[in-house]
Amino acid sequence: MTTTHAAEAPPPDGLQEHFDATIAHDQRIEPRDWMPEGYRKTLIRQIAQHAHSEIIGMQPEGEWITRAPSLRRKAILFAKVQDEAGHGLYLYSAAETLGADRDDLNQRLIEGRQKYSSIFNYPTLSFADVGVIGWFVDGAAICNQVPLCRSSYGPYARAMVRICKEESFHQRQGYELLMTMMRGTGAQREMVQDAVNRWWWPSLMMFGPPDDASPNSAQSMAWKIKRHSNDELRRRFVDMTVPQAEKLGVTLPDPELRWNEETGHHDFGTPDWDELMRVIKGDGPCNEQRIQRRRSAHEEGAWVREAATAHAAKRAARTEKGAAA
Amino acid sequence: MGDDALVLSQRLGEWAGHAPVLEEEVALANIALDLLGQARVLLSLAGDEDELAFLREERAFRNVQLVEQPNGDFACTIARQLYFSTFQELLFRQLAAGDSEFAPLAAKAVKEVTYHRDHAEHWTLRLGDGTEESHRRMQHGIDSLWRFTGELFEPVEGCPVDWAELQRGWLTSITSVLERATLTVPDGPRQDAWTAGGGRQGIHTEPFGRMLAEMQHLHRSHPGATW
Numbered sequence: 001m002t003t004t005h006a007a008e009a010p011p012p013d014g015l016q017e018h019f020d021a022t023i024a025h026d027q028r029i030e031p032r033d034w035m036p037e038g039y040r041k042t043l044i045r046q047i048a049q050h051a052h053s054e055i056i057g058m059q060p061e062g063e064w065i066t067r068a069p070s071l072r073r074k075a076i077l078f079a080k081v082q083d084e085a086g087h088g089l090y091l092y093s094a095a096e097t098l099g100a101d102r103d104d105l106n107q108r109l110i111e112g113r114q115k116y117s118s119i120f121n122y123p124t125l126s127f128a129d130v131g132v133i134g135w136f137v138d139g140a141a142i143c144n145q146v147p148l149c150r151s152s153y154g155p156y157a158r159a160m161v162r163i164c165k166e167e168s169f170h171q172r173q174g175y176e177l178l179m180t181m182m183r184g185t186g187a188q189r190e191m192v193q194d195a196v197n198r199w200w201w202p203s204l205m206m207f208g209p210p211d212d213a214s215p216n217s218a219q220s221m222a223w224k225i226k227r228h229s230n231d232e233l234r235r236r237f238v239d240m241t242v243p244q245a246e247k248l249g250v251t252l253p254d255p256e257l258r259w260n261e262e263t264g265h266h267d268f269g270t271p272d273w274d275e276l277m278r279v280i281k282g283d284g285p286c287n288e289q290r291i292q293r294r295r296s297a298h299e300e301g302a303w304v305r306e307a308a309t310a311h312a313a314k315r316a317a318r319t320e321k322g323a324a325a
Numbered sequence: 326m327g328d329d330a331l332v333l334s335q336r337l338g339e340w341a342g343h344a345p346v347l348e349e350e351v352a353l354a355n356i357a358l359d360l361l362g363q364a365r366v367l368l369s370l371a372g373d374e375d376e377l378a379f380l381r382e383e384r385a386f387r388n389v390q391l392v393e394q395p396n397g398d399f400a401c402t403i404a405r406q407l408y409f410s411t412f413q414e415l416l417f418r419q420l421a422a423g424d425s426e427f428a429p430l431a432a433k434a435v436k437e438v439t440y441h442r443d444h445a446e447h448w449t450l451r452l453g454d455g456t457e458e459s460h461r462r463m464q465h466g467i468d469s470l471w472r473f474t475g476e477l478f479e480p481v482e483g484c485p486v487d488w489a490e491l492q493r494g495w496l497t498s499i500t501s502v503l504e505r506a507t508l509t510v511p512d513g514p515r516q517d518a519w520t521a522g523g524g525r526q527g528i529h530t531e532p533f534g535r536m537l538a539e540m541q542h543l544h545r546s547h548p549g550a551t552w
Contacts (some may be wrong), residue, residue, distance in 0.1 A: 058350065062341035069544040070375050070552040071331075071368075074338070075361050081341050082354035089347055127543055127552075177552070184550050293342060301345020303462070304399050307455025308346075314454060 011036075023224055028154035031097040039223055042216065043153050044098050045114070046225065048105045051091035052116035054084045055109075056290050060124040061133060069127060073177065077130065080170050087163050094155040110295040112282060119206045121284030128181060128188075128195035134174010136203035136241070138167050143237045144207065147227035156225075175244065182249050189249075196245070197253045204268075205276045207234040213273070238266045326481070327367030328388035331378060332533075333409060334360035335540055336396055345399055352444055356406070359437040366430060379544035383534050384527040391473035393524070393533040397466065400459070403448045404466030407502065410441035412477045415494045416486060425485050446502050453506025464508050471511040476522025 010016075015034040022029060029035055058081050065081065068074035092102045108114040119137050124130065145167065148160040181188040208214055208230040220226040228236075238257075245252050256269035278284060337357035344350040368374040391409055396402045417438055420431035452463040478492040503510050523529075544552075 055347070059342045065338040065341050066335060066539050067543050068552075069379070069547070069550070071361065071365050071378055073552050075358060075365070078338065078341075078354050078358045078361065082351055082358065085347055085350035085354065089351070092347075180551060184552075185547060187547060188550055297343045297345070300343075301399065303456065303458050304345035304452070307459030308451050309455075310459075311451040311455040 023152050026150075026152075026224070028157065029152055030154045038219070039225075040098050042220060042223070043156065043225060044095055044100045046220075047091055047095040047098070047156055048100065048108070049115050049117075051088050051095060051105070052109045052114060053120065054088035054091060056116045056120045056294065057137075058084045059290055059293060060120055060122070060286075061130055063124050064127055064130050067127070068130075073127075073130075076173055076177075080134075080173070083166050083170070087159075087166070090159040090162060094153075094159045097155045098153075106298065110291060110298055112291060115280065116290075117206060118276060118279045118284065119202050120290060121279050121286045122199065122202050123286050125198070126191045126195060128178065128191035129199065131174045131177035131181065131192070132195040132199045134170050134172075135178060135244070136199050137206065138171040138174060139241060140203050140206045140237050142167050142171060143233050143240070147233075150224075150227060152224035175248070178248055178250075192248075193250050196250045200253050201271050201275075202279075204234055204237070204271045205279075207231075207237065209273060209276065235265055238268050242266055326484070327364045327371065327377075328386050329392050329409070329413075330360040330367065331364035332386070332388045332536070333392040333405075334358075334364060335536060336392065336394075336405075337402075339396055340402070349399075353402075356441050356444065359434075359441065363434055363437070375544065379541045383529055383537055386524075386527060386529065386533070386537070388524050388529075389473070389476045390522055390524040390530050390533075391470065391477065393529060393536060394470060394473065395532050397469075398462055399448075400452050400462035400466040401469065402466075403445055403452065404463070404470050406441065407445035407449050408470060408474050408477070408499070410438050410445050411498050411502075412474075412491070412495055413438040414442045415491050415498070419486050419491065420484075423485055427484070449502055449508070450506045453503070453508040460507065463506065467503065467508055468511050473522065476524060479522065479525055481525065 011034060016036070019029070019033070019035060019039075022033070029039075061077060061084075062081050065074060065077050068077055092105065095105060096102060105114065109116065119140075124133070142164060145160050145164050149157055149164060151157040151160065178192050181192050208217075211217065211229045211231045214230050217226065217229055221229070242252065242257070242259075254269045256267060258267055260267045275284075279287065282288075334357045337353050337360070340353045340357075341350070344353055364378075365374050368377045371377060391405060394401075394405055414435065417431040417435045420427045421435055422428075449463065452459040454460070474495075477495070478488050480486075480488045500510050
């Protein structure tokens with residue numbers, strides 16, 4: 001990003017000042033406003049990764065649609081996966097207002113040149129995982145995303161308002177599934193605890209590396225793209241989740257987790273940052289499978305997209321001919 | 326009827342994350358969700374929805390064989406969808422106009438299936454009248470599923486519908502769409518091909534058992550559990 005800045009010609013008089021003032025007054029930047037190239041690029045990267053996360057995130061839960069153990073749960077899962085595709089669409093639209101192209105972003109995703117949330121590289125091994133994803137993963141997403149409703153870029157902030165409403169609904173449904181399972185048989189309770197054990201640390205890693213190792217954070221916060229640091233959001237998530245776990249009757253797999261009277265927050269152990277780095281670099285349990293699935297859907301669907309384009313062109317030609325006659 | 330909707334919804338669920346464009350992820354999930362909703366209402370009229378969905382064996386399912394056919398490529402899925410949603414729309418329109426116990430339910434479902442039929446028609450046009458490859462694939466989908474369509478018009482007991490009228494309307498509608506899509510209506514109605522079926526008597530095709538095994542496995546592994 002710094003090289004881009006160095007190469008960038010200084011903006012015409014007053015534009016930078018106007019941009020800075022807009023940010024300082026907590027007003028919104030809109031697509032037609034002048035913005036620094038760095039701001040534009042950072043936003044494209046962040047919004048695209050967010051969109052990709054929604055799309056890849058359909059896979060771990062989609063795994064269980066055909067196996068959901070009741071028709072009600074099947075309907076809930078269908079609706080959720082449908083919402084995620086919808087969120088992906090909003091977010092790609094928001095990225096397009098910055099001059100990005102959806103096909104290009106998709107290409108970057110399947111070539112591994114753009115990332116998506118590390119969490120979706122973990123497998124869903126039982127139906128309890130579906131509930132835990134709702135509770136932890138959507139919960140963590142909400143902690144991350146609610147502040148983004150005040151993000152300085154208008155289209156992104158507005159997309160987040162819609163997305164957050166739906167996410168919090170999904171989170172409640174996930175928690176309710178776990179509640180139902182915990183009131184059920186011993187085998188069901190074991191499934192829930194096992195899923196909690198497997199997803200807890202990966203969920204904490206969703207907030208990204210610790211603040212002292214997060215290179216883009218400072219600039220993003222100065223631009224008010226981001227509102228809180230990774231560690232702040234992580235702590236907020238832990239504080240929110242611990243009482244929910246107690247109410248549910250599960251233990252969180254962290255021996256260092258305890259309430260700290262002085263700080264008014266929970267102390268907790270350190271996630272395995274090496275594991276996070278490996279997963280982000282493509283070496284997690286399901287990275288290859290997730291990208292492969294996306295790539296094959298894209299490649300196998302090519303003839304369908306070509307047909308739609310060819311058909312649209314034929315129709316347009318016929319309309320033109322009709323108008324000329 | 327509930328089984329038809331349930332089984333087709335299950336097949337559409339297999340598309341999640343595999344659709345050719347993002348918009349189709351939304352559309353297919355949306356259709357599947359509508360069908361699942363219809364199935365739940367209809368199965369609940371007959372008993373406990375989950376018991377009926379998860380604890381019946383293959384031979385006890387009464388769905389037509391068309392809806393249990395594997396997804397195949399996108400064109401096969403669209404052909405199956407076109408055949409079935411055109412049938413469902415005409416069926417529900419007749420039921421909605423009547424005064425049977427199904428009338429209110431059918432009136433609600435008509436809105437949904439009109440959308441499903443419209444979606445399938447649009448794709449039939451795009452694929453049929455798109456590229457050479459899409460035309461070939463769409464024709465293949467239309468041809469290979471044709472023999473399962475006769476069964477749609479076997480009268481169902483307790484379902485007050487003019488089945489002959491339904492079949493005429495269906496054939497007219499399908500013929501018109503296929504012609505506009507530059508596709509050929511398969512040979513028929515030849516008696517032998519046209520009336521392939523047996524689903525309403527619990528006689529199914531081979532892929533159905535495997536589909537049920539996947540659908541029922543978790544529920545059956547935890548007898549009596551609530552989810």
